[in-house]
Structure formats: C-alpha cells, structure tokens
Amino acid sequence: MKKIISSSQNDRKVKLKFNDMLDIVKNQRMFSxxxxxxxxxxxxxxxxxxxxxxxxxxxxxxxxFNQSMIIGTLAIGMTFIFTTGDVDFSAGNVMGLAAAVGALVYQNGQNIVTTICVTIVMGILLMLCNYTLSVVLHIRSAMVAIIGLTLYASITQQIVGAGTLRIDYNLCRNLESGAFRYISFMLFFGLCLLVYYWTPIGRQLRFIGGNVECARQAGINITKARCIGFLLAGLGIGLAGVYQIIRTGSVSSSVGNGMGMDVMLATVLGGMSIFGGAKSNAYSGFTGALTICALNQGLLMVGVPSTVIQGVRGVIFLLLVVLNSERAATLPSRQQF
Amino acid sequence: MSKKNEIIAEIKNISKNFGVTVALNQVNMQIRRGEICGLIGENGSGKSTVMSILSGMQNATSGEMFYKGKIWKPSNALEAARNGIGIIVQEIGTIPTISVAENIFLGNYDRFRRYGMINRRQMYKAAQLVLEKLNIVGVDASATTDTYSIEQRKLIEIAKVMANNPEILIIDETSTAISETGRQVLYRLMHDMASQNKAVVFISHDLEELMEHCDALNILRDGCLIDHLEKENFVAEDIKEKMIGRKLTGNYYRVDMDGYDSEVVLRADCITTMEDLMCFNLELHKGEILGIGGLSSCGMHTLGKAMFGLTEVIDGQVVLTDGNVVIKNPKSAFQHNMGYISKNRDTESLEINASIGSNIQSTGFEKNKWFGPFISAKKEKKYAQLMVDTLAIKCTGILQPVKALSGGNKQKVVFGKWVGVDADILILDCPTRGVDIGIKSAMYQLIYDMKKKGKSIILISEELPELCGMSDRLIIMKNGKITGEFFRKDGYKNTDLIECMI
Structure with missing residues (x-):
C-alpha cells in the first residue's frame, strides 16, 4: 500500500527531518x-x-564482572516478570530476606551446603508468595512490590537484629574465588536463555506483556506461563542471595535495600522496556548490569567522586529513556521507557 | 454571506512521509461550501492522513493548505477546532472517566467559569441542549461517559465536535462503529450542515452510503488522488475499479448451494451470561457456515465470546459434541481446536508491537515443537512464511511489526493465526470490519475454502449482504433471543431479515 522511497523512482526526494531519521534508526530491528x-x-x-x-x-x-554478578543474576531472573509488563521492584529485599534466612540457618550450626540450599529455596518461596498475591489474587504488581519491599525489609531486620550475621570468612573467600559461582551462574543463565528462547514460555510471556487479551484469545495458559516466570525469578533471587552472602561474609539488616531499583535500571540499560512486550530479551538485565558496573568502575578510576557518579548515571539513564521511547505515528504522545 | 460552492479549503501538493514510507504523494483537493464531499480508498490509501493534516493533528512533510482564502498552518487540533474545522476520528475520542458534558466541552470550560469556579449545572444544561439539537436521545449530560456503550460514546463525540460550531466537519469512518439509528443522526447532521452552506468531508468504506449522501467523491489510492467525481458521474463498478486499480474478477460471495453435514459439532445448551443472553440454544453443524446477524446490541457479540469461553457462562453450558467437552475458558476451547477472531482487531486479536511472524506463531507452539518442550525456530519460521505466502500478506517479511501494516493486512495476519493451526471450529466476529473490497473478497474465498475442508464456521456480522452471501443458515437475533432462522437452500428476502431485527 505505502511505497518505499527508494523503490519508486518518480517520487520527489523529500528531505528528512532529524526526528524522522532518528525514528528510522530506532525502528531498525538490529538497533535495539x-x-x-x-x-x-x-x-x-x-x-x-x-x-x-x-x-x-x-x-x-x-x-x-564480579560486581555485576549479583545485580545481573537478579535482573536475568526478574526479566521473566518484567516481560509480562509487571513492574516489580522488590527483588532486592526478597533477596535480602532469603540471604538473612540462609545466614540464620548457618548460625544455628548448619553447614554451608544447607545454607545455600535454604537461601535458594527461600528465594523461590518468597516469589511464589508474590505470585499468589499478584496473579492469583489480582493485586497490581507495583502494589505487591511496595508491600513486599516494606514487609520483607522489616522481617529481615527482625531476623538480623542490631548486628550482622557472620559466616566463616575463609569459607566465603574459598567459595568466591572458586568455580562454584561461575558454574552456578552459567547454569542459571543457560537455563533462562533456554526457557526464554527455545520453549513456548518466553514467547508467551512476551505476548502477555504486549497484549494480555490477545494472549487469552490465542488460548495461551497465562497463569502457567507467569508461574514459571515467577519461579525462575525466585531461583535467580535465591542464587543472588547466595552470592551476596559469600561476597561479604556477613548479612546486615540493610542487605538488598535499593537493589530492586538497580535491577530495573540495569534492565532498561540493557535495552529492554520496563513494560515488557515484544522487544524484551532475557539477557538485557545482565548486559545492563555489566554496563553499570563498568561505568562505576571507570568513573572511579578517572577520579570522579562517588557522589557525582550517581548524577552521571541519572543523565545516562535519561538519555536511554529518550532513545528507547516510542513515538506514536500520528499523535504527539510519548510512551516512556 | 458565504456562497454555495465557494471553496472553503484547499489542499495543494500535500505530501506526508512516515520515515521512509510515503503515506501521501502530492495530493490536491478542494472542499466547497454546501457540499458533502466523500473520500474513499483502500486501507492505507491515505484518507485519514490527509484529513488529520487538514485538522491539525499532524503536519505535512511538504505542500501547503488554504482555509477561507488564507494560508492554513494549524499547529494542533485545538487550533483547528477553534477556527472551525472539526473532526470525528476513527478511534475513540472521548475520555471515559469524566462526565458527558465535560467531554463535550473539553478544552472550552472557560465559558462556564464564574469567579474561578466552573458552574457545572450550567455546563450540563448547555451540553444537554447540544445533544437535543442533534436528536441524540437517551444520553444524560451529567452522567459519567463510561456508563454508555461505545456507540453512544461515538454520538457524544459527534456532539463534542458540533459544540464548536465547525464550518468544515470531517467524519472519519464513524458510520461503521454505529448502528442504523446512530447513522440516521449522522446523515441528518451532514445534510443540515450542507444546507447551511458549511462543508462536510465524509470518509467511509461503504460505497453505497457514500453514493447516496455525497455530492462529490475523491478517490485515493496508495497516497495519490486518483480521481474526483461529481454526483452525476457516480458508477459503483467504476469507483471500485479506480479504488483498487484493477477490475474485480470472479464472484464476491459464494455462488454454490452446497449443504452441510447433519452432525452437530458445537452446541450451546441453554446458556445464560451476565449480559445479553438468557437460556440461549444453538447448534453448529460440521461444514456449516452459520451466519448470525442483528443490531449490534442484540447480543450476538456476547454469544460469540461465550461460545469460545471468553465470557463467563453462569448457567447452561457450551459443549463440543466430540467427547462431550464443556468449554469453560478460551484455553480449553483452543486445546480442542477452536479459533476465535474478535471484532476489535487491534486491541484483542493482535499484539501490534510484535512481528507478523510472532503473531502468527502465537497459536502454533504445539505444531512447531522440536522435541519435549522445545521449539524449533526453523519450523516456526517456515510456518509463518507459509501463512504470509498463502494469504498474500503485503509486508517486507515476517519480522516486520504488525503495526506497520494496513487494516486489511492486519486482519489477514489474524486469519493466519487460525488457518495455521488448522482450527476445526472458527468463530468470526465481524471479520471484514474496516477492510477494503479487495481483501474482503479474498477473505470470503478463504472462509469458503475452510467450509469446503469440512470446518465449521460461525460468522457474526453487522452487514446483511455479507451474511446473505456467505451463510448456509442465517440466524437473526434481537434482545438476546433468536427471532428468525433462514436457510440458504430456501432463499429469502432482505426485508424479512430486517423485520426480525427491529
């Protein structure tokens, strides 16, 4: 119906405006x-x-790479939730609670293997709780996140108390420098990519994020797809909790605070819309996490004070949002992110 | 005083590009006072684009416009509205959560302002007056807008545009969204405007409607103005040919008198829904095209949804005869090889930001399995490409986003979803709404081919010619009940059908 300029010779050459050119670049599939x-x-x-x-x-x-691992693992898991258009920023505190419970188990005389298992299981259980609230009970995911944020933070504080829960320092160092972290991370990342790109789940989640009603009418089992998404997110959160424990060798009452926002930032930096849909990708969170950490490290090494780094991050975030925003073809409205 | 036939607005060499796609190419048009000027063309031919430029909703890439003898460069729709160019858009243009009166006077609240406060009572009164003037009944200006149906909201929108006393009224495919009574309001309004020496631009897909009400007709194709016809030169065949750029060959509807099996495949047993339906019975046979018609509020759309499990059935049940499966939700309907095409294409049938491929593939995950739970990307690509080829979807490839397609091609993608999975029972709710003639005839062929293959089809439509042309059996509904049943083999008259509808 509509012609492409290059294909029709007799069309007058029309000078493209900057905005149009920007749109053309942005609409290239490869660009995103x-x-x-x-x-x-x-x-x-x-x-x-x-x-x-x-x-x-x-x-x-x-x-x-080491710095980005915790945020990256969280973000890879949370992608499964962000893809459906759910804005859940409680990931950091869920991880905090899972880590605190894990550390508590260790303090009560258990060995490190049990600690790791308990942390991961806690992550999954807490996300199942979020799933029940938002999918089964139909509470808005942002609302669930707010509830989760305060509730989980308060429980963590109760568990940890005034001090910190310590785990044997040498044990943690061994685990951190050993292959455990890399292998478990690769396994998790691989699993996520597999589910996202080679099973119907990833495609279904994208569809749900794009148009729930359309997904429903196409016979997609929405609750099942989302349940699997929450499970994988829980697995990621549990794993990130383990990395958190072994990185610092201790769990404080403020563990994970603010990390949920970092996860969202990483996801957007990785080129994905926070409202999910067709352009979502499973690896976005990880690339974003690497970008943030590279930026932080670089700015520090150049000698920029850490207070200014926050500002620089903000400016870059703004730039990305503008580049990622979609302009409707006819009406002057702007859908952000 | 303004004279009849005086040129009120002129469009000169207007071009519009969206990135590299050319939507309008050097279009010239004159709009005269006292005239109803029709605008016709296939989906994506640029009808809406040219009028949205005139009414300030977007800017042209090049070219110029004149309005009342002066150069016209509106910077936004509000400026155009204040200067007397009003447009009733194709999409829903009212805000659902505020009152009807607030919608009608949107942007013009100042005239009701007293000491900084808005006098609501006065506003409601004024709004009610506007509604009365237009003969829109049953709408209370003080009620919240979302208490009214989509159709009534469209009428409210008409009132909103008319409250500004426009000198040029642009109606963009509004008539398809409203029923006969609403249309009468619209037609009267158009003729009133013309007799007051104001101008009307009427965009529609319905050729009969255009030929009946317009004084002149502009035909657009691929963003170019093909022809301008005066009323005395209107010939339907000629116009159709100019619209699609070739002669229409073959038959539009099916011509055969083939029957269908006596075997019942899907049955509604005394189903009752929250709205519309009360103990409703229906049987669908194998290889049958069952047409369901009526006014848009007669409950046929709810029936379609209920049959696919999309609307909760509170009493009775929808049963697949094969294996006595009760359809409770769309999931179970889908699993038992049923398909559903909604009348709301962009909001329900498609994920418009996703690619053509992923939309078509969204129903075919099971078919494209590699092993276990894994999908074969190769199979999936082939599957989507096959649909694009067989349905002749005009696109740059399966990776193109659906939103870049025109209405007709979008609908082909929707069909592709269900042709691909080879659904045995298809429920089509207004499948040809807002689709141009060329694609319409392709769809009728497709529906007929499916029947030939032994598929059963429920065709819900607001267009009688389509129902008569396609169905083996035709059911007319009114107020949630069947008021008439007609068989293709017996033959029937249109007037009989209308009698059952009203």
Missing part, C-alpha cells in the same frame, strides 16, 4: 538488538583511553 552491546563497548573503549589503558586489564574486567 545491538545498541546495549555497543554502549558497553563504547564505555570500555572510552575509559581505556581516559585511563591510558589501565582500565582495559584482566584484573579490572574481572572485578567488573
């Missing part, structure tokens, strides 16, 4: 696919130049 990676590479290249190469060393890279 490669943009986050390009962003990450750009940051690495930029700081490598600024620090005259010392940023681009194996040690720094490894440290960035």
């Amino acid at each position: 696919l490669f943009f986050p990676f390009a962003m990450l590479l750009l940051i690495i290249a930029l700081f490598s130049i600024l620090t005259k190469g010392s940023f681009c060393t194996a040690g720094v890279m490894k440290s960035i």
